[in-house]
Ligand SMILES: [Zn+2]
C-alpha cells in the first residue's frame with residue numbers, strides 16, 4: 227500500500243545498525259532512531275529488523291535470558307557476553323562450520339541445521355574495574 231514509506235523506514239533502520247558499529251538490541255536501535263525520526267514507531271523498527279534479517283542484511287544474536295542483539299551482516303562469528311555489564315562483543319575465535327558436521331556424525335539419529343555458541347565472562351572494562359576494587 228505504502229511501499230515507498232516502508233522502503234524508507236527499512237533504510238533508516240539499516241543505516242542505524244551500520245552506524246552503531248557493534249551490537250544493539252531492538253530497543254537500543256529504536257531509541258537512536260526515535261531521536262531523529264520521532265514518527266517511526268517501535269513496531270516499525272521491530273518489523274523492519276525481522277525483514278532485514280530475512281534478507282540477510284542483518285544478523286541476530288540470540289542471548290539466553292535476554293533480548294536479542296542485532297548487528298550489520300558480516301562474516302559468521304561467535305560472541306562473548308559480559309556477565310557484568312551485559313554488553314556483547316565479537317569473539318576472536320575463527321568460526322567453525324565443521325562443528326555441525328562433527329555433531330551430526332556423533333548423533334546420527336538427529337538432523338541438525340544450526341548451532342549457537344555464546345561465551346560468557348568479564349569484558350576488559352569490567353575486569354579492570356574489579357581488579358582495581360580488590361586492590
Ligand atoms: Zn563488561
Ligand SMILES: [Zn+2]
Nearest residue numbers: 297305315316
Ligand atoms: Zn558480532
